[in-house]
Amino acid sequence: MKTDFLVIGSGAAGLSFALKAAEHGHVTLVTKGKMDECNTNYAQGGICSVTYAPDTFEKHIHDTLVCGAGKCDPAAVELVVRRAPELIRDLIAWGTKFDKTPDGRFELNREGGHTEHRILHHEDLTGAEIERALITSVRKHPNITVLEHHFAIDLLTQHHLGEFVTRHTRGLACFGAYVLNLESNEIETVLAKFTVVAAGGCGNVYSSTTNPSVATGDGIAMCHRAKAITENMEFIQFHPTSLYHPAEKPNFLITEAMRGYGAILRLQNGEEFMDKYHPMKSLAPRDVTARAIYTEMTRRGEDFVYLDVRHKDPEQTRRHFPNIYEKCLSLGIDITRDLIPVTPAAHYCCGGVKVDLNGETSLRRLYALGETSCTGLHGANRLA
Numbered sequence: 001m002k003t004d005f006l007v008i009g010s011g012a013a014g015l016s017f018a019l020k021a022a023e024h025g026h027v028t029l030v031t032k033g034k035m036d037e038c039n040t041n042y043a044q045g046g047i048c049s050v051t052y053a054p055d056t057f058e059k060h061i062h063d064t065l066v067c068g069a070g071k072c073d074p075a076a077v078e079l080v081v082r083r084a085p086e087l088i089r090d091l092i093a094w095g096t097k098f099d100k101t102p103d104g105r106f107e108l109n110r111e112g113g114h115t116e117h118r119i120l121h122h123e124d125l126t127g128a129e130i131e132r133a134l135i136t137s138v139r140k141h142p143n144i145t146v147l148e149h150h151f152a153i154d155l156l157t158q159h160h161l162g163e164f165v166t167r168h169t170r171g172l173a174c175f176g177a178y179v180l181n182l183e184s185n186e187i188e189t190v191l192a193k194f195t196v197v198a199a200g201g202c203g204n205v206y207s208s209t210t211n212p213s214v215a216t217g218d219g220i221a222m223c224h225r226a227k228a229i230t231e232n233m234e235f236i237q238f239h240p241t242s243l244y245h246p247a248e249k250p251n252f253l254i255t256e257a258m259r260g261y262g263a264i265l266r267l268q269n270g271e272e273f274m275d276k277y278h279p280m281k282s283l284a285p286r287d288v289t290a291r292a293i294y295t296e297m298t299r300r301g302e303d304f305v306y307l308d309v310r311h312k313d314p315e316q317t318r319r320h321f322p323n324i325y326e327k328c329l330s331l332g333i334d335i336t337r338d339l340i341p342v343t344p345a346a347h348y349c350c351g352g353v354k355v356d357l358n359g360e361t362s363l364r365r366l367y368a369l370g371e372t373s374c375t376g377l378h379g380a381n382r383l384a
Helices: 012-021 057-067 074-093 126-140 218-225 257-261 286-300 314-320 322-330
Strands: 002-008 027-031 144-148 150-156 176-181 186-197 236-243 264-266 305-308 340-349 352-354 366-368
Touching: 002 012, 002 176, 012 027, 012 074, 012 126, 012 186, 027 150, 027 186, 057 074, 074 126, 126 144, 150 186, 150 218, 186 218, 218 352, 218 366, 236 286, 257 314, 286 305, 286 340, 314 322
Parallel strands: 002 027, 002 186, 027 144, 186 366
Antiparallel strands: 150 176, 176 186, 236 340, 264 305, 305 340
């Protein structure tokens, strides 16, 4: 099979690239499960972009750099932050519906590490809404072929032409991939002018994760085997507040937007504790908050802490977080009356396949996008 662009992965990164690339040639998109089985679909809180005053690009850049603990690439941060409003408009053009206030302005949330309200959202199911809109647009596009239940096995390089290659071989290039058709159990060769790996992260190498079962790091591993450079793989972000429910995997996510809304972290004895760790208290950056929770749990020999939203207006809480409300209620927890047991869980891979500002890896014609890539945006910790 031949194509202009081979895209591996069907989350926001892969689908949005496919829609842009389809204006320039034919796109073949492969995904090892169904299109919507990806991290994007499970993301709750929202997507950040400077939208209204008093927020500014400079504030957003500053928050990202602070959160990244000195490990961010300032050029990557500036590029992403300044282009964010334009890309939000793309998402809206593709059909994404973000929540608005009665006067027609976007209803913005605030999450950990942010000094302003800049999170656009759709209830507490933002990722699912973005994924829905992108899938609808991709399925309608005549220049995109989608192959579900197709598992990319290996990237094709000079190695597959019989050459001995190392990470130092000059002129390494990618020509496509071997792809396993999971329904026919046959391996197909897909040749492409450009190959884009957007296969997500590696949360399932950990016992507790918010990621779906497909997030096993195989995209990063595939690029590594092809001799592409990887970096910062030690920087795995743990989300501070996944629902403590040991019988369930992946861990159900309790969005950071709930703390932006005013929820307070408490020990099992009811005591607040985040003031000991950061001046932003329960809205501290994720790495600080996750370490603080882990420290307190270890010190006390306990498996979880509590998130308390009982002091907020019950009707407003149900309106803002309908998905979380229903999920917790199904386990006998009424979040408007009861404390929510939470624990940190592996959430996001800040490292990955090293790319430049155009997303190109150290191999010619091979690109990595989204969580598979290490752009320098996140540094040691991803801003919420």
